[in-house]
Amino acid sequence: MDSQSKAIESAKKYLAAATSVAATAMLTRTIISAYFPDELRRLISSSLDKLVGHFYGEHVVIIRQNEGLVTNDLYDAATTYLRTKISPTSKRLRASKNRNRTNIIISLDDGECLTDIFEGVQYKWQLVSQRERSNPLYAGSSHVEEIRWLALSFHRKYREVAVASYFPHILERSKEIKAADRQLKLYMNELGNWNCVHLQHPATSETLAMEVELKKSIFDDLARFVNRKEYYKRIGKAWKRGYLLFGPPGTGKSSLIAAMANYLRFDIYDLDLNGINGNTDLKRMLIGMANKSILVIEDIDCSINVQNRDDDGSETETEPGGKAVTLSGILNLIDGLWSANGEERIIVLTTNYRDRLDPALLRPGRMDMHIHMGYCGPNGFRMLASNYHGVDEHPLFAEIEGLLKEVEATPAEVAEELMRSDDAGIALGSLILFLRDKRRVGGEEDKGRGEEGGLALQLESEKIDREEKKVGSEVTGGRKRKSRK
Numbered sequence: 001m002d003s004q005s006k007a008i009e010s011a012k013k014y015l016a017a018a019t020s021v022a023a024t025a026m027l028t029r030t031i032i033s034a035y036f037p038d039e040l041r042r043l044i045s046s047s048l049d050k051l052v053g054h055f056y057g058e059h060v061v062i063i064r065q066n067e068g069l070v071t072n073d074l075y076d077a078a079t080t081y082l083r084t085k086i087s088p089t090s091k092r093l094r095a096s097k098n099r100n101r102t103n104i105i106i107s108l109d110d111g112e113c114l115t116d117i118f119e120g121v122q123y124k125w126q127l128v129s130q131r132e133r134s135n136p137l138y139a140g141s142s143h144v145e146e147i148r149w150l151a152l153s154f155h156r157k158y159r160e161v162a163v164a165s166y167f168p169h170i171l172e173r174s175k176e177i178k179a180a181d182r183q184l185k186l187y188m189n190e191l192g193n194w195n196c197v198h199l200q201h202p203a204t205s206e207t208l209a210m211e212v213e214l215k216k217s218i219f220d221d222l223a224r225f226v227n228r229k230e231y232y233k234r235i236g237k238a239w240k241r242g243y244l245l246f247g248p249p250g251t252g253k254s255s256l257i258a259a260m261a262n263y264l265r266f267d268i269y270d271l272d273l274n275g276i277n278g279n280t281d282l283k284r285m286l287i288g289m290a291n292k293s294i295l296v297i298e299d300i301d302c303s304i305n306v307q308n309r310d311d312d313g314s315e316t317e318t319e320p321g322g323k324a325v326t327l328s329g330i331l332n333l334i335d336g337l338w339s340a341n342g343e344e345r346i347i348v349l350t351t352n353y354r355d356r357l358d359p360a361l362l363r364p365g366r367m368d369m370h371i372h373m374g375y376c377g378p379n380g381f382r383m384l385a386s387n388y389h390g391v392d393e394h395p396l397f398a399e400i401e402g403l404l405k406e407v408e409a410t411p412a413e414v415a416e417e418l419m420r421s422d423d424a425g426i427a428l429g430s431l432i433l434f435l436r437d438k439r440r441v442g443g444e445e446d447k448g449r450g451e452e453g454g455l456a457l458q459l460e461s462e463k464i465d466r467e468e469k470k471v472g473s474e475v476t477g478g479r480k481r482k483s484r485k
C-alpha cells in the first residue's frame with residue numbers, strides 16, 4: 001500500500017470514531033485534498049469552514065502564509081507562538097534546526113490541531129497545507145507549490161478581543177521566542193568593517209561569582225531597561241544605557257558582558273579603538289550597528305587619552321595617515337548623537353583603573369551604573385566551588401574562606417585552581433596551597449616596604465574609599481581593594 005492510500009485508510013478509521021463536526025470536517029479535508037482537483041478542493045474546503053462556523057457560532061479566520069507575493073507576518077508570528085503551545089496530545093510534529101538557531105525547533109505538522117486559551121477565551125488552531133499548480137490558467141504547468149495557512153476558530157462574540165488583544169499578544173510573544181532561539185553574534189572591527197563570529201561564551205548570571213545583591217541589581221537594571229521603551233520615548237531620551245565595569249584583571253568584567261548578552265539575547269559589538277581611523281570612522285562604525293546590541297570598549301583608558309577634555313573635537317594625527325579617536329568623539333558616541341535612530345543600545349566600558357578616566361565620561365547619562373568587579377570573597381568562592389564541583393559544603397571551606405579574607409585572589413585565579421582536578425578535595429587542596437603561597441609572598445613584600453611605604457599605601461586606600469563614595473550609583477562586587485596596589 002502506498003503512503004497516500006495508507007493516509008486515507010487511517011483517515012477513514014478515525015472518521016468512523018470521530019464524533020464532533022469539527023473533527024469530521026478536518027478529516028474530510030484530508031480526504032478531499034487527496035482526491036479532488038485544486039479548484040473544487042478549495043470550494044469544498046471553504047464551504048466546510050462556513051458549515052463548521054455556522055454550527056458552532058464560530059468565526060473561522062484564515063491566516064495565510066503569503067498574501068499575494070508578500071509574506072504575512074501574522075502567520076509567521078503565529079507558527080512561532082504555537083510551537084510553545086504544543087500539547088502531549090498532538091500527534092504529528094516536525095523537527096528542524098538551522099545554523100542561525102541554537103536549538104532544535106519542534107512545530108506542528110500539516111493538518112494538526114491545537115487549542116490555546118488566552119484570557120479565558122478558547123482559540124482552536126489548525127495548520128493546513130495544499131499543493132497547487134503555480135499557474136492554474138496554464139493547464140500544462142508542471143510547477144506545483146505548497147500553499148499554507150492557519151485556520152483559527154473562536155466564538156463569534158470574541159472577534160474584537162481576538163483582534164485587540166490575542167493577535168498583539170501573539171506578535172509580542174513570537175518576538176521573544178525568536179530572540180531566545182537566535183544564535184548570538186560577536187562583531188569585531190577590522191579595517192573599518194564589522195566582522196562577526198558566533199558568540200559562544202557560556203557565562204550566565206548563574207556562573208558569575210559575584211556578591212548576590214550586586215548581581216541581582218545588575219540584572220534587575222537590565223530587565224528594567226529593556227521594558228522601558230515607552231518611558232524613554234516619553235522623556236525624549238535615546239533608549240540606551242551605559243555601564244562602567246572597573247576592577248583588576250581576572251575579576252570577570254568580560255565574563256559579565258557575555259552574561260549580559262546571553263541574558264538579553266543581544267549581539268556584542270567589540271570596538272577596538274586602535275583599529276579606528278578618527279572620529280569620522282567611529283561614527284561610521286556606529287551607524288553600522290544593529291539595534292538590540294551591546295557596544296563594548298574594553299580597557300578604555302589604554303585606547304585613548306581619556307584623562308582630560310582639552311580636545312575640541314578636531315582630529316589629531318597620530319601617525320602619518322592615521323587619526324586618533326578623541327575623548328569628545330567618544331562622548332558624542334555615548335550620547336547617542338550619531339545613532340539617533342538606534343534603539344535598545346547598551347554601552348559597556350571596562351577599565352582596570354577608574355580613576356584614570358575623565359569625569360565627563362563617568363557621569364550618569366553616560367555611564368549610568370558603575371560596577372566594581374572585586375577580588376574573590378567567600379561568597380564568590382562558594383559560587384565557583386558549586387559551579388565547578390557541585391559542592392556546597394566541604395571541610396576545607398573554612399580554611400579557604402579565612403585565607404580569602406586575608407589574600408587578594410581574583411575569581412580567575414580561584415577558578416584556575418578549582419579546575420586542576422575533577423576531584424573536589426584535590427582541587428580545594430590546591431587552592432589552599434595557592435592562597436597560602438600568596439599570603440607568604442604578600443607578607444614578605446609588606447615587610448620589605450617598611451613603615452613609610454605602609455603609610456603611603458594607607459593614604460592611597462583612603463583616597464580610593466573617598467572617591468568610591470562620591471559615585472552615587474556605584475555598586476561593588478566582591479571585596480574592595482586593600483591598601484596594597
Ligand SMILES: Nc1ncnc2c1ncn2[C@@H]1O[C@H](COP(=O)(O)OP(=O)(O)OP(=O)(O)O)[C@@H](O)[C@H]1O
Binds near residue numbers: 207251253254352
Ligand atoms: N566573577 C567571576 N565569576 C566566574 N568566573 C570568573 C569570574 N572572574 C573571572 N572568572 C574566570 O576567569 C576568566 C577570566 O575572566 P575575565 O576575562 O572575565 O576577566 P576580566 O575582568 O575581563 O579580565 P581583564 O581585565 O584582564 O580583561 C574567565 O574566563 C572565567 O573563567
Ligand SMILES: [Mg+2]
Binds near residue numbers: 253254255298
Ligand atoms: Mg576582560
